[in-house]
Amino acid sequence: MSNADMTQAGTPIDLSGLVPVALDLCTLDCVHKGDRIEIISVDDAHARVQALRFGVAEGACVECVTRVPAGPLVIKSGRQEIAVGRSLAKRINVRRLA
Amino acid sequence: MSEAHCHSAGGTDARPGCETVVLVGNPNVGKSVVFNALTGTYVDVSNFPGTTVELTRGRIGEHDLVDTPGVYGVSSFNDEETVARDIILDGDIVINVVDAVHLERDLFLTLQLIDMGKRMIVALNMADEARKRGVDIDRDLLEDLLGVPVIETVAVERKGIDAVLAAIPSARTGHADVELDADIVGLLTRVGTRAEALMVLEGDEAVSGRHGVAPGDQRDAIYLRRRHRVNDLCGHVITETTQGASFSARLSHAMMHPLTGVPMLLALLAGMYVVIGQWVAGGVVGFLEVNVMQTYYIPFVQSVVARVFEVGSPMYTILAGEFGVLTMTPTYLLAVILPLVAAFYALLGLLEDSGYLPRIAALADRSLTSMGLNGRAVIPLILGLGCITMGTLTTRILGSRRERFIATALMAIAVPCSAQIAVIAALMANTAPVYSAAYFAILIGIFVLVGTVLNKIVPGESTELLIDLPSLRLPRLDNVVRKTGMKVYHFMKEVTVFFLAGAAFISILQVTGAIDWIVQVAKPLTVGWMGLPPQAATAFVMGFVRRDFGAAGFFKMNLSDPQLLVAMVTITLFVPCIASVMVVLKERGWVYTLGLIASSVTIAFLLGGIIAHILGIA
Numbered sequence: 164m165s166n167a168d169m170t171q172a173g174t175p176i177d178l179s180g181l182v183p184v185a186l187d188l189c190t191l192d193c194v195h196k197g198d199r200i201e202i203i204s205v206d207d208a209h210a211r212v213q214a215l216r217f218g219v220a221e222g223a224c225v226e227c228v229t230r231v232p233a234g235p236l237v238i239k240s241g242r243q244e245i246a247v248g249r250s251l252a253k254r255i256n257v258r259r260l261a
Numbered sequence: 262m263s264e265a266h267c268h269s270a271g272g273t274d275a276r277p278g279c280e281t282v283v284l285v286g287n288p289n290v291g292k293s294v295v296f297n298a299l300t301g302t303y304v305d306v307s308n309f310p311g312t313t314v315e316l317t318r319g320r321i322g323e324h325d326l327v328d329t330p331g332v333y334g335v336s337s338f339n340d341e342e343t344v345a346r347d348i349i350l351d352g353d354i355v356i357n358v359v360d361a362v363h364l365e366r367d368l369f370l371t372l373q374l375i376d377m378g379k380r381m382i383v384a385l386n387m388a389d390e391a392r393k394r395g396v397d398i399d400r401d402l403l404e405d406l407l408g409v410p411v412i413e414t415v416a417v418e419r420k421g422i423d424a425v426l427a428a429i430p431s432a433r434t435g436h437a438d439v440e441l442d443a444d445i446v447g448l449l450t451r452v453g454t455r456a457e458a459l460m461v462l463e464g465d466e467a468v469s470g471r472h473g474v475a476p477g478d479q480r481d482a483i484y485l486r487r488r489h490r491v492n493d494l495c496g497h498v499i500t501e502t503t504q505g506a507s508f509s510a511r512l513s514h515a516m517m518h519p520l521t522g523v524p525m526l527l528a529l530l531a532g533m534y535v536v537i538g539q540w541v542a543g544g545v546v547g548f549l550e551v552n553v554m555q556t557y558y559i560p561f562v563q564s565v566v567a568r569v570f571e572v573g574s575p576m577y578t579i580l581a582g583e584f585g586v587l588t589m590t591p592t593y594l595l596a597v598i599l600p601l602v603a604a605f606y607a608l609l610g611l612l613e614d615s616g617y618l619p620r621i622a623a624l625a626d627r628s629l630t631s632m633g634l635n636g637r638a639v640i641p642l643i644l645g646l647g648c649i650t651m652g653t654l655t656t657r658i659l660g661s662r663r664e665r666f667i668a669t670a671l672m673a674i675a676v677p678c679s680a681q682i683a684v685i686a687a688l689m690a691n692t693a694p695v696y697s698a699a700y701f702a703i704l705i706g707i708f709v710l711v712g713t714v715l716n717k718i719v720p721g722e723s724t725e726l727l728i729d730l731p732s733l734r735l736p737r738l739d740n741v742v743r744k745t746g747m748k749v750y751h752f753m754k755e756v757t758v759f760f761l762a763g764a765a766f767i768s769i770l771q772v773t774g775a776i777d778w779i780v781q782v783a784k785p786l787t788v789g790w791m792g793l794p795p796q797a798a799t800a801f802v803m804g805f806v807r808r809d810f811g812a813a814g815f816f817k818m819n820l821s822d823p824q825l826l827v828a829m830v831t832i833t834l835f836v837p838c839i840a841s842v843m844v845v846l847k848e849r850g851w852v853y854t855l856g857l858i859a860s861s862v863t864i865a866f867l868l869g870g871i872i873a874h875i876l877g878i879a
Binding site for chain 2: 207213214215218220228229232237243245247
């Protein structure tokens with residue numbers, strides 16, 4: 164998609180100077196099995212602390228190893244695996260890594 | 262500041278002049294095995310709340326050794342952590358047991374202990390297993406980086422235990438987070454020790470309150486730095502020679518995915534039913550109850566009691582009658598409950614030690630969330646299939662009052678216990694298969710219905726699943742046997758008094774003639790509404806004493822297939838046995854217990870009558 168397409172409506176904005184960055188942000192619940200992700204923030208004080216103890220810090224790169232349909236997600240950091248309930252996963256912001 | 266106070270405040274019972282050594286570690290790292298190996302005595306430790314939150318003290322030479330519950334960190338998120346925190350704060354020397362297989366997880370606690378300024382030793386346990394999995398840990402480097410002695414152990418084989426003992430005098434403070442120093446020094450004038458100062462900085466309200474200072478707000482920052490230090494340490498000391506077994510990764514995934522996980526779970530439950538329902542309940546219990554207790558023990562007790570009280574007198578009935586305190590209670594406790602509970606805890610221990618249990622929790626999480634629970638609730642629910650009393654006590658592991666409320670009610674209403682399942686299976690075996698199928702369908706339906714309704718009406722918030730999935734491995738039998746022994750001991754200790762009280766209560770009903778009165782009064786309900794013979798009322802009263810007695814009471818009544826279905830559904834949904842009612846009372850209080858009894862009786866009879874009317878027998 165070229166930058167020109169984005170200026171159709173209203174005043175033209177010059178975006179030509181910007182470098183496109185793949186900021187693939189989402190919450191943990193929309194991650195697929197096998198995806199590598201970076202944990203950006205955990206929106207729950209207790210879960211944040213517990214995750215830190217288990218080995219997953221904000222900023223950590225982890226892999227989604229299992230996605231139980233409509234159920235918990237399992238993320239892996241090093242050899243440590245953690246199961247995260249689906250609604251808690253919705254409150255964990257992540258960035259997909261290529 | 263690393264000077265240790267050898268004679269400072271120890272635990273309350275510490276011997277004067279003796280230093281207290283505290284054993285600290287994450288759950289399931291083999292801490293209890295290390296404790297036993299160090300003290301050489303059998304002590305009571307386990308990872309279930311209520312049983313662990315008891316101080317276990319032993320002696321090693323000059324020192325007192327105190328065990329703590331398994332925790333992932335020192336703070337006050339739950340009862341275990343509070344207890345562990347206080348023991349650690351009071352202790353002089355810490356032996357920190359870490360699982361070499363899960364170093365990234367376990368070193369977090371280690372660094373927190375180091376930051377607390379405790380003199381300590383690290384026991385690098387299960388070093389053999391880590392090596393087998395291609396994880397090599399540079400012990401020397403780890404020791405240098407932590408600044409405290411690190412000793413490799415294989416506690417189950419007693420390897421390295423002597424080295425740990427020998428290292429106690431050289432326990433020392435390690436390399437703490439230097440960024441903490443300024444704040445800690447500032448607090449030291451107001452707070453007794455560095456350890457307490459750290460707790461205050463990490464926002465621990467209880468410790469702050471004790472010293473009259475405001476809890477700090479730096480927990481997130483301190484934890485994050487600590488996590489980075491752990492990751493950094495692991496990067497230096499761990500060499501992975503093989504990339505983890507892909508088979509166990511696939512198995513782990515299969516266990517949690519519904520398509521494969523549900524059949525595996527069903528196979529497991531079927532296997533458990535064969536072992537517990539048939540071998541133990543049928544074989545072992547049958548033998549002990551009939552061939553030992555009823556043949557030798559009961560006649561003996563009855564003859565002794567008869568020398569003091571006349572046969573048939575109220576006191577004789579209470580002590581040695583059908584439900585006697587000296588006859589039924591020991592029979593039930595030793596011949597029925599003990600083998601069943603031991604078998605259940607042993608199977609659960611196998612599941613726990615193999616790492617399967619948390620994966621069942623992940624599999625079941627989705628279904629349980631719709632009932633206001635999370636996956637962790639499978640543990641009490643599975644135990645409830647063994648014995649409702651055991652399951653009810655285990656609801657303590659759930660994260661909120663709301664979850665404990667729902668799980669207790671579900672078990673009391675819709676989960677049959679193993680003793681009852683055995684009798685029901687025997688009774689239903691003679692009916693057309695459609696009735697057995699209907700029985701299970703109705704129970705599952707009620708389970709889901711009760712759970713869904715409670716989820717809607719019980720106030721509060723349920724906690725969400727966030728659990729550590731340990732790697733899968735073949736269970737270590739010695740470990741399982743040891744843990745089972747401890748859990749069974751604690752369970753029996755806790756429930757004996759309730760069984761005694763229950764037996765006395767029912768005997769009094771019998772002595773006063775209340776049972777016959779109940780049979781008469783209940784006629785419109787039993788005969789009129791549910792189409793059962795009038796004696797069914799006795800079965801329900803007996804079902805209150807022992808759930809399987811209740812079901813067994815129907816053996817002699819020559820019921821038709823539809824009547825059996827009505828009777829079995831009603832007796833299952835009917836109030837749980839008196840021992841579990843007593844435990845519910847203790848755990849949840851009067852109001853809850855009365856409400857539970859009222860609703861389970863209502864649901865049981867209402868549904869029993871409806872089925873009877875549908876089948877045209879009433």
